[in-house]
Amino acid sequence: MKANTEYIRHKPAIRVRMRTGFKRMLNHWPLYILILPPIIYIAIFNYVPMYGVLLAFKQYLPLEGIIGSPWVGFSHFEQFFSSPSSWRIIKNTILISIYSLVAGFPLPILLAVALNEVRIKWFKKTVQMLTYAPYFISSVVLVGIVMQVLDPRIGLINQFIQLFGGESINFMGDPQSFRSIYVWMGIWQGTGYGAIIYLAALAGVSKDLQEACIIDGASKIRRIWHVDLPSIRPTIVILLVLNVGGIMSVGFETIYLMQNNLNLSVSEIISTYVYKVGLINSNYGFSTAIGLFNSVINLILLIIANFTARKLTDSGLW
Structure with missing residues (x-):
């Protein structure tokens, strides 16, 4: 009763705020039109497919559809965790x-800081072009290049090894080499492009602080450590949180193209396993359960990483 009384008493003020908000929306309608396509895209491709999560708890029958298929509860999850290969797949993914996070995350920061200190414009543009270019190579072409370079018979690396009397090495068939090949190939492809965000952040660093450090006699290394890096720390923290939140989401295409029977023990990850089980074997409920488990772990890691970042640095996604 008291709540209803409060609502009636504040009803005129609520109406005024609603009218004011509506008028403001009309005055800025081009901005709302501008953000409408991304909202529609996210709704269609990110929220509507969530309906398919029900498959994780059902034995999918194409003729019955998702709603008509019988419930099986957590049997798909139990089947996955009781499988002898499940923990190996999870371990490979992690x-x-x-490895990719530890080896690859600092390099775009170092590249951006180095490029920010370059004063020769033509040299800076050349380095940027050479480091950005690999990002635009498709995964198929990239894996093809790597396989040609590492080929046991005609590969450049093996020819160099044989030139000094060594024996050729089947790098793509060596399980111990697979992770390093994948990670450093990804670093070569993405470091230049990843540095763009940090370069944009460095462009906003206070010039007054830089000049004050120069007047105080600080070296270039000191200016980078005490001015540049602290200024872009929020950007670094946010990207680190996003990377930690995607630990279980290893790229599917590149891994799948690099797989063979010799390196399968270390190259089989959750995304490739879901593809083989779900699409090739048509076991949609089982593959959906694995994908849901993967997404839930990523969400938990994202929340933990953001909470930790907030506690330590006062920066985070929310």
């Missing part, structure tokens, strides 16, 4: 992701 190891590759952590």
Whole structure:
């Protein structure tokens, strides 16, 4: 009763705020039209497919559809975790992701800081072009190049090894080499493009602080450590949180193209396993359950990483 009384008493003020908000929307309608396509895209491709999550708890029958298919509860999850290969697949996914994060995350920052200090414009543009270009190579072409370079018979690396009397090495068939090949190939492809965000952040660093450091006699290394890096720390933290939140989401295309029977013990990850089980074997409920497990773990890691970042640095996604 008290709540209803409060609502009636504030009803005129609520109406005024609604009218004011509506008028403001009309005055800025071009901006709302501008953000409408991304909202529609996200709704169609990110929220509508969530309906398919029901498959994780059902035995999907194409003729019955998602709603008509019988419920099986958590049997798909139990089947996955009781499988002898499940923990190996999870371990492979985590190891590759952590390797990529530890080796690859600092390099775009270092490249951006180095490029920011270059004063010769033609040299800076040349380095940027050479480091950005690999990002625009498709995964198929990139894997093809790597396989040609590492080929045991005609590969450039093996020819160099044989030139000094060594024996050729089947790099793509060596399980111990697979993770390093994948990670450093990805670093070569993405470091230049990843540095763009940090270069944009460095462009906003206060010139007054830079000049004050120069007047105080600080060296270039000191200016980078005490001015540039602290200024772009929020950007670094946000990207680190996003990367930690995607630890279980290793790229599917490149891994799948690099797989063979010799390296399958370390190259089989969750995304490739879901593809083989779900699309090739048509076991849609089982593959949806694995994908849902993967997404839930990523969400938990994202929340933990953001909470930790907030506690330590006062920066985060929310």
